[in-house]
Amino acid sequence: MNGSKNLIELVGVSKYIKGYRILENINLSVREGEFLSVLGASGSGKSSLLYIMSLLDSPSEGEVFFEGRRVDFKEELSYIRNRKLGFVFQFHxxxxxxxxxxxVMLPMLKAGKEKGESLSRAKELLRSLGLEGKEERKPHQLSGGEQQRVAIARALANEPKAILADEPTGNLDSKNSKVVMDIFLKLKAKGITIVMVTHEEKLARLSERVITMSDGRVVGESVP
Ligand SMILES: Nc1ncnc2c1ncn2[C@@H]1O[C@H](COP(=O)(O)OP(=O)(O)O)[C@@H](O)[C@H]1O
Ligand SMILES: [Mg+2]
Structure with a gap:
């Protein structure tokens, strides 16, 4: 595994909203293939940070690099977002x-993949996440844990380099949280980079590296 190459890098990133500083001078690298957790209390800035790491939001100050290239937030970034990154949220x-x-097919069709191919890959992804036989159900006909696994399958649709997840187990019981964590660990073993935001130390400790946030700043880093 290539542990030294940075997939995402934030240099001196700050974010202001309505004159209020929500992120302050964040310097952070996500290495290719690693499983990083961002841990912090509610309101510490985790989601704001993840949005910037996901290239869904731009910083007020500082720079973001993706695969070694500086990201220009004025440019169209949907290609990177749709092909290289996968997102999982607390509510799916x-x-x-x-x-x-x-x-699960939707992101593939958006990326121009042929329908039959998209269908077979979607089915395969759902099967790999233990959802065989549930392909034709609508979200409301699935449990919370199953819905979240569909969301993970969707995030994996275009074979992203990284999965960025914001409190992906925040809405799940402990059994389903464990299922989701096991999926992330398996994806990591396959070489996919994982960035997971959580306020639960217990979950963060299952990852390889933990960044701790408080009041918009990174206040610690540890290896569980
Ligand atoms: N769009 C917004 N407008 C005003 N304040 C915001 C906005 N988004 C986030 N904040 C504030 O920024 C801080 C960090 O929020 P957030 O990144 O959501 O934290 P976390 O995900 O750790 O709970 C909070 O105090 C929140 O109220
Ligand atoms: Mg949040």
Whole structure:
């Protein structure tokens, strides 16, 4: 595994919203293939940080590098977001009118993948996450844990380099949280970079490296 190459790097990143500073001088690298957790209390700035790492939001100050290249937030970034990154949120944001398999197909179709190919890959992803037989169900016909696994399958659709997850188990019981964590550990073993935001130290400790945030700043780093 290439442990030295940075996939995402933040240099001197600060974020202000309405004159209020929510991130202060963040310097942080995510190495290719690592499983990094961002730990912190509610309001410490974890989501804001993850949005910037996901290239979904721009910093007010500082720079972001992706695969060694400086990101210009004025440019169209949907290609990187759709092909190289996968997102998982606390609430899954699946499309309620679509079935599980259609939800997983969506990013592939958006990326121009042929329908039959998208369907077979979507089915394979759902099967690999233990959702065989549930392909035709709509989100409301699935449990919370199953919905979150569909969301992970969707995030994996275009074979991203990294999965960025914001409190992915925040809405799940401990059994389903463990299922999600096991999936992340398996993906990491396959070489996929994982960045997980959580307020639960117990979960963060299952990753390889933990960044601790407080009041918009990185206040610690540890290896569990
Ligand atoms: N769009 C926004 N407008 C105003 N304040 C915001 C906005 N987004 C986040 N904040 C504030 O920034 C701080 C960090 O928020 P957030 O990144 O969501 O923290 P966390 O994910 O750790 O709970 C909080 O005090 C929050 O209220
Ligand atoms: Mg948050």
């Amino acid at each position: 944001y699946l499309v309620p009118e679509l079935t599980a398999v259609e939800n």
